[in-house]
Amino acid sequence: MWTWFYRLASPPFVYRVAARLTPWLLLFAAAMIVYGLIAGLVFAPPDYQQGDAFRIIYVHAPSAWLSLFAYMTMAVAGGIALIWRIKMGYAVAAAAAPIGASFTILALVTGSLWGKPMWGTYWAWDPRLTSELILLFLYFGVMSLRAAFEDAGRGDRAAALLALVGVVNVPIIHFSVQWWNSLHQGATVAKFAKPDMPGSMLWPLLAMLCGFMLFFGAVLCMRLRGEVLNRERLASWVRGAVKA
């Protein structure tokens, strides 16, 4: 098991594995997302309170989950790189940041568009909304900090440190609806034993969640290949990769 783990520190191994995984991840992501979209938009019944506006959940919730998952991926990879000095960790963290930021924007905008008909406003300084906005600023901060240093190594370390410090915001986002009075609704799917949704609404949501996660994996692999090449430009194995 540990030899497999250590091989993940090898740039040519990561480059090859990422290339092999990408088409499969994309294929399964596309299948899940297409099923989720059709089942969510066409077959799921309207909500008894929110009507058809509830269908925004099929893009809002997966993008919000992904915004947190991508952040944790970035922070854990940065942490691994800082602690064990595995440079691939910095590459994973750098690849995850723009993807996570884009899905945070999607979560904020779709949440805002859902908020208008339900709460009567596009934006409120509500704990959940505000902490998600802070997450977006953390993503921007991490990306800017990495780019701000002339020495790439120092930029990587500073960005990983900021990402680790920002992890404190993740449980705040998750539990904000329980800790404070919030306009935002509580968990509906997280309670797997007894979710608040019927199956006809829940399955498309779970499919969209899986689809978004697989899509994240695919795009992460694609970006990671670029990151690895940028960092290993003059390594001997790159000659073979460039010719392929």
Place this chain on the structure above:
Amino acid sequence: MGSRGGEGVTSGGFWAMGGYARYVWPCFALAISILAWNLWSARRYHEQALLRAERALIMAGSERA
């Protein structure tokens, strides 16, 4: 299958989304745009990295020669 099952996507009711069309459809349009942007930018990033690596290898080769 839910109550929308029999309605079909060609009916006006589906596109009207019970009066919430101006909120629902922009969300899905933006989601598809974000997915497409991620694919495009990741692909472009890798292609540019390949180009840079190719140039660096050529430069290194010419310096050695």
